[in-house]
Amino acid sequence: MIFTTKAEYGVRLMVELGRQAKAEGAVATSLKAIAEAEGLPLAYLERIVALLRKAGLVESTRGAHGGYRLARTPGQITMDDVILALEGAVAPMNCFVDDTDTSRVLCSHEADSGRGCATKLLWMRVQGGVMEKLAQTTLAELVDFSYREQAATLPNDPTSRKPMTHA
Amino acid sequence: MIFTTKAEYGVRLMVELGRQAKAEGAVATSLKAIAEAEGLPLAYLERIVALLRKAGLVESTRGAHGGYRLARTPGQITMDDVILALEGAVAPMNCFVDDTDTSRVLCSHEADSGRGCATKLLWMRVQGGVMEKLAQTTLAELVDFSYREQAATLPNDPTSRKPMTHA
DNA sequence: GTTCAATCCTACCATCGCGGTCGGAGATCC
DNA sequence: GGATCTCCGACCGCGATGGTAGGATTGAAC
Numbered sequence: 001m002i003f004t005t006k007a008e009y010g011v012r013l014m015v016e017l018g019r020q021a022k023a024e025g026a027v028a029t030s031l032k033a034i035a036e037a038e039g040l041p042l043a044y045l046e047r048i049v050a051l052l053r054k055a056g057l058v059e060s061t062r063g064a065h066g067g068y069r070l071a072r073t074p075g076q077i078t079m080d081d082v083i084l085a086l087e088g089a090v091a092p093m094n095c096f097v098d099d100t101d102t103s104r105v106l107c108s109h110e111a112d113s114g115r116g117c118a119t120k121l122l123w124m125r126v127q128g129g130v131m132e133k134l135a136q137t138t139l140a141e142l143v144d145f146s147y148r149e150q151a152a153t154l155p156n157d158p159t160s161r162k163p164m165t166h167a
Numbered sequence: 168m169i170f171t172t173k174a175e176y177g178v179r180l181m182v183e184l185g186r187q188a189k190a191e192g193a194v195a196t197s198l199k200a201i202a203e204a205e206g207l208p209l210a211y212l213e214r215i216v217a218l219l220r221k222a223g224l225v226e227s228t229r230g231a232h233g234g235y236r237l238a239r240t241p242g243q244i245t246m247d248d249v250i251l252a253l254e255g256a257v258a259p260m261n262c263f264v265d266d267t268d269t270s271r272v273l274c275s276h277e278a279d280s281g282r283g284c285a286t287k288l289l290w291m292r293v294q295g296g297v298m299e300k301l302a303q304t305t306l307a308e309l310v311d312f313s314y315r316e317q318a319a320t321l322p323n324d325p326t327s328r329k330p331m332t333h334a
Numbered sequence: 335g336t337t338c339a340a341t342c343c344t345a346c347c348a349t350c351g352c353g354g355t356c357g358g359a360g361a362t363c364c
Numbered sequence: 365g366g367a368t369c370t371c372c373g374a375c376c377g378c379g380a381t382g383g384t385a386g387g388a389t390t391g392a393a394c
Contacts, residue, residue, distance in 0.1 A: 002169045002259040002293065004381065008286055015285040030340065044383055046342075063391025064339040079289055092169040118182040118313035119175055122246055122304055126169065129296035137289055146285035171352065197369065211354055213371075220371095230362025231368040 002130070003087060009040055010048045010086040011079070011142070017058060018074040018143035028060070028067030048086065055085030074140035083134055090130055092123040169297070170254060176207055177215045177253040178246070178309070184225060185241040185310035195227070195234030215253065222252030241307035250301055257297055259290040 035042040202209040
């Protein structure tokens, strides 16, 4: 598994905020509303949104009628920033700590075995592939995609579609 | 973390077999020798190599002087096969089970919330990026890379290399 | 100014997969 | 027969993940 549910829930939360941004301008959306709409645990979402706020991706207003809104427009938010805020560095492997100061990727096994880390090349390529895709994808794309998905699945699926009118 | 140590150890094991293939022709290499050379636990390697054998990537001969060798030449082995054998399907997310029979990627949250899975687009792109890089990389490249790394890290001390004594 | 709704923050906890071990049974060569 | 070596299944500690509990703080509405 590449990502944990932190990424899943966090991205989903960002998409929801992106929807709200388009719909209601500058009004803040409460976490409770998002949690109910997406069927996610509120308390857990609180911790996740804190990561996004610290990264400057969302802004918050406290108190009654408070909530969260995007700090930038969805088109200006790329997913590498989002994932980085949520998951920390995206590394293919534990030993793959990219040391920014030394700019050397060193593997713990490198010291043990006499030979260099044979897998380093592969992990670097994979990581590059992931980061590339993340950087290419904007939140706006995901928001649009969520509308299209909704339109595509709703009409032809009368069986299991629950309306989001919980509570 | 994208991959577990199964992938790390497994790839490393394949590289080692690739080295031996170039060096000694058709002689089988014992796991013990590889475990010692790479500083990896033998018992754990046994379970890992079993995955590679079941996938038809390595062949084994039992009994004394037995061991493992590559089923194909390093140039014919791409890393997507290797990783697939080791880790199972490379999925970005738990809910991302690509149903081969329905060929539909469905997310458990999709049923709950009225809307489609907003993150599906992102995960598909990321997975595509990973698989692309894996498929582009051959074992031969990693073997070559390991030689270059070895030469780079130990320029003037070829004797410190732990010889792979066949015990 | 009380109340209520919301963000914020810290601590806590259970489950589960990962990494690793152990013991033993079957091959095979000397 | 003994020495290796592959094979297989069971077992296990640990840490991260996912989730919960409780409360402090802020601010709008009444």
